[in-house]
Amino acid sequence: MSSIDLKIFNELREATGAEFISELVHAFLEDAPVQIAQMRSALTASDVEAFRRAAHTLKSNAATFGAAELSALARELEMLGRENNLAVGNRIEVLNEAFERVKNRLNELE
Template sequence: MTAALVLNPATVQELVDSLDAEFAVQLMDAFLKDSPHLLEDIRQGLRHDDAELVRRAAHTLKSNSLTFGLEQLAPRCQDLEHLAAGGGLGDAESLARSVEACYAPARQAVQAARADLSQGRPSP
């Protein structure tokens, strides 16, 4: 996956336009710091059959992903959130693997957009 397919540059530009580049960079920093913990919460929730922990972590990761237009990651998080909201984790392992597979390219795309914004270049 390339960054263009992973992160919607129009969404990032809307974020910059509605806030400013400096604040958008701060939000990106928060995403980069917090998202690994959310993935770990999903893993922990699956290990301990804690659907509520999985639901909350997937919901937060989805919301954060939508902020940056992470178009591959957000819908997978939403699917996992909806499954866990039903109280069961039947297919959650495969959905969690899908979330994990989309996360690395999403993280790289956010890092690239962050670098561009912090150096005064337009978003990708």
């Protein structure tokens, strides 16, 4: 599975312009690690709502760039949060690795 769906990414670039995409990628790459960190600290604090919200934002943003795998992983975590279930196992590590792949790919594409 490719980390970024090129069809979605190219459509996005075409509709909004290369310069804007560069800004948008920048905002995403800056925010996503914050959300992952928020999820980690929310787990420690057992703050289900903060956990769910961070996962929700990451899910949404990954989908914007066509990062389907990352979005699906974030969605799984969001759903666990919604069900008040914070037994997430190693899912955050898996998510983080997926994000690293997305980050590398976006840097290439930009």
